[in-house]
Amino acid sequence: MARTPMALLSAADQERARGLRLMKGIALGALIALAVVFVIAFSLQGRFPWLAYVRAAAEGGMVGALADWFAVTALFRRPLGLPIPHTAIIPTRKNEIGRTLGEFVETNFLSGDVIRARLSATPIAARLGEWLRTPEHAERVASEAATIIANVLEALSDEDVQDVITDLAREHLIVPEWGPPLGGWLERLVATGAHHQAVDLAADSIGTWLESNRDAFAGLLSRRLPSWVPSMVHNLIDEAAYHEAVKFTAAVRADPEHRARLAIDTYLERLADNLQHDPETIGRFEDAKTTVFDSPRVRELAADAWTTAKNGLVTALHDEDSGLRRRGAAALAEIGDRLVTDETVQRRVDGWVTDAAVFLVERYRHDIASVITDTVERWDAAETSEKIELMVGRDLQYIRLNGTIVGSLAGLLIFTVAHAIFGA
Template sequence: MDAEHMNKNSTPALATPPGETPEDEQARRAALSRMRAVATGLLILAAIIFITVHLFTDQTGVWGFVSTASEAAMIGGLADWFAVTALFRHPLGVPIPHTAIIPRKKDVLGESMSTFVAMNFLRAETVAPKIRSAQVTKRVGAWLSVKRNQDIVVERAGQGINYVLARVDDSAIESLTRNVLVPKLIATHKSPVVGRLLTEIVRDGAHHRLVDLVVYEAYAWLERNPQVIEQIVGDRSPEWMPKFVNRTVASRLQTEVLGWVADVRDDRYHQARQALDRWLLELSRDLSEDTSIAQRAEVVFDDLLAQDGVVESVLDIWTSLKRLLYAAVEDSDGEVKIRVRQLLAETADRMQNDTEFATMLDQKLATTAGDLTESFGPEFASVISDTIASWDAKDAANKIELYVGKDLQYIRINGTVVGALVGLLIHAITVLVPGL
């Protein structure tokens, strides 16, 4: 008993459709009751007429037509009452086979409906053209072009970042780094990866800015610290060498060194730069291949990763990044939010005015939606069958009857009226065609 009670309580209640109010539901119930009373009233009227004619007339002449019409009306009305009632419950509570169809077969009906939707609606050829014709990109661009909506996007993004940051524990980052990332990196053969990365960097010239920075800083440092060269010359020269000679040599050496560094700084195709490029490419090839250099590099990488300082550095970087993100989110007039708003405005403008760009995005969106629908259509449609299966059978029948029962009462009314007309027609034929 308790188990049954628990199962019944655990069954989800049928949700009221969006926008539906209790007053709307009461109005539906009243309309259903009203139409049910009309249909039942016609059936009772037909029965009263039939009984009256049989009790108080000889059923000849006009009364024959009335008797036959009322009899046929009762038969039609009763048949359609049985058919309509059998959808939702057992007529008169009698468990006649193939009645109470919806309560008994709701799961089967849900599966059939789910399959029907998946086969006829959730198809790429159905969804993709609809998405494409909706011009989603232009609509999103128009919405995003409004400053208030841009503020909403920025605010929601900030809330999302805050939500994620608040739920990421520093100890989890430490554990992930120490127990997962570092062991995984140590177990991975890193030299080929570093070699390929270095090759791409050199070929793209991405290292030139770093070289520029080093050369610029070297020139500035040498220019600010001439005494360093003087000290080197003084330390290397014999004791008997006069100091003015050392100063002359140091001055000359500094001039030559500064000139050479300036040449390297100003000439992108300087021999020193080209030599560095060649050396980096050779190093990348050695790292990519199983050479002694690659093996030694692997040992160095592993030793570096095994140091506790690696985990501490990752935590320091994470802490700094988190602090920067918090600050960026909190500062409503900060540089980050200003740049994000500018980016949103530029993107919105392009979405609306760049037809080629909008068409490309719509095409990609339509293709993606079609592929997802084709791949996961049955899973999407299973929401229908799963939801119907979770409903209580009696509640489901009552809810469905509430929404369609009013229209179904017209079947009962039509059955009564059409039955009467057919009865009249049959009786007319028997009167007009003797011998039938």
């Protein structure tokens, strides 16, 4: 199996590779050392009988080292390249390992009960609030949010947005009939007398205007008289018109039952009824509405309003000293402070976060776990084996060392017991 060049590995993987090579060297050195000891002891045990114990320990150590070398190597590749059954386990069973790992994570970690228990024991809102009420953190969040929003706004096509606004306006404003709902609203308004205040305001405004604009009546009627009528008559007619207007307005203001008020009530009642039940009135109203909304000028105003609002918002979002950015950071800091001090808000936010997390996990747990399965399936078999070996291979080399030590002790113990029982 070809190894990935060191230069192509990440810094962490390079460090793991160096540690793995070191431990492999130590394990191999222990095996070679035992082999040397075995040869020496085996050749001299006739002259020095006590070397038989050393030979037995070295022999057992070599057996243990070779057995564990075979076991560790068989996980990642075929020992000595031989097609021995049940070797190269990770490369040959990569997909099955990925599925098993995904199922393990899904069953034991992506469980609603596990997530709820873990989050319920964590003061999420309090920790978030403690972090957020620090001015630097609030400014950072506000800055990141402003950047994201500004980028989204700049990426939007003005024409697309205008088309969406037009479609929404047509769907929710133009297509539905306004007449009957507006007539019903006007009927309730008249029935409760809520419009009387508007009439009072109009009468007061007209009275105030008349008091301040007496000159506006000069020639209002007299200019329509024949030229042979004396100018004195002109003045009398204009003065009479002014005083009648003032008197009429004052009467309307003073008398809640004035005939003008009653006429307004009657007109509004009739209009409310017609808007609800008269097809001709409803049709004229709907035609007028459609004409207004379909007017090119209205479309231009809507487009200009969107462009102006967008440009102003983007400018404010990019400006670190803008009032919008400052108010956003201040609002975030205030939210953080409340999350720390208000236990009711803490419980509410913790509950929202927990419920949302449990919902997402329970609904998408299989999709989340499938990321592991799909990722492992896409890996090359050799690459997968190398990745896993880099992660755990160094620790597995300790198994070889332990096997060497345990084998030596076992060989020595077995030889000693056998020698004690059966003799030389």
